[in-house]
Amino acid sequence: MQAAFIAEQAAQCGYCSNGMVMSAVALLRAVPHPSEALVRRALAGNLCRCGTYPRVLRAVLRAAGSGR
Numbered sequence: 001m002q003a004a005f006i007a008e009q010a011a012q013c014g015y016c017s018n019g020m021v022m023s024a025v026a027l028l029r030a031v032p033h034p035s036e037a038l039v040r041r042a043l044a045g046n047l048c049r050c051g052t053y054p055r056v057l058r059a060v061l062r063a064a065g066s067g068r
């Protein structure tokens with residue numbers, strides 16, 4: 001997951017990154033190949049003041065092997 005975040009440049013200031021990564025890892029443990037909608041729902045509790053949501057979404061899908 002960390003490699004996917006780096007590849008997609010999904011962290012800016014990094015304030016939200018720990019929560020995003022933890023939520024994403026928990027999701028992939030429960031659902032190895034989630035849909036985009038499911039990823040959005042799983043990460044909804046993490047607020048990013050830098051607006052990295054599209055890059056975080058791509059990173060999680062990349063880590064799941066279903067990246068676009």
Ligand code: FES
Binds near residue numbers: 010012049
């Ligand atoms: S990267 Fe700055 S709050 Fe998310």
